[in-house]
Amino acid sequence: MRREPVLSSRIFIWQRFTRLTGDEVLQAIPLYHPIWADADPDDITFADSHAAHGNxxxxxxxxxxxxxxxxxxxxxxxxxxxxxxxxxxxGSGA
Structure with a gap:
């Protein structure tokens, strides 16, 4: 987008997002949605490693x-x- 002046001029602040670490996933995901609230942390880690990848x-x-x-x-x-x-x-397989 930076190469497109029409779009770039409309961005106030550029933000860079990085993947969540394993610890951040275990902190954030149970708070994100009720289905994860009582999920086993091992299952959350399993889901992250197989499908979400901290994204x-x-x-x-x-x-x-x-x-x-x-x-x-x-x-x-x-x-x-x-x-x-x-x-x-x-289509992630496991």
């Missing part, structure tokens, strides 16, 4: 698909079985 946009996508999966299947809590099912739908 909040990936977490948003993963969360939406996980919530849909839980609603459709009746699973009450996120676990690795649910996550593997979601990964198969995302």
């Amino acid at each position: 909040f946009r990936n977490w948003a996508r993963l969360t939406a698909h996980t919530q849909t999966a839980m609603e459709r299947t009746g699973w009450a809590r996120v676990d690795q079985e649910v996550l593997r099912w979601v990964f198969s739908r995302l």
Whole structure:
């Protein structure tokens, strides 16, 4: 965008975003959405390493698909079985 003067001139402050660290994921994700609030930290780490990779946009996508999966299947809590099912739908594999 910096090469496009029309767009670049409309940016007040450039922000650089970096991936969340493992510790940041474990702090932020349970607060981000109720489905992660009571998830086992090992399952959150599993989801991050297989699909989200510290990227909040990936977490948003993963969360939406996980919530849909839980609603459709009746699973009450996120676990690795649910996550593997979601990964198969995302094309991430596990």
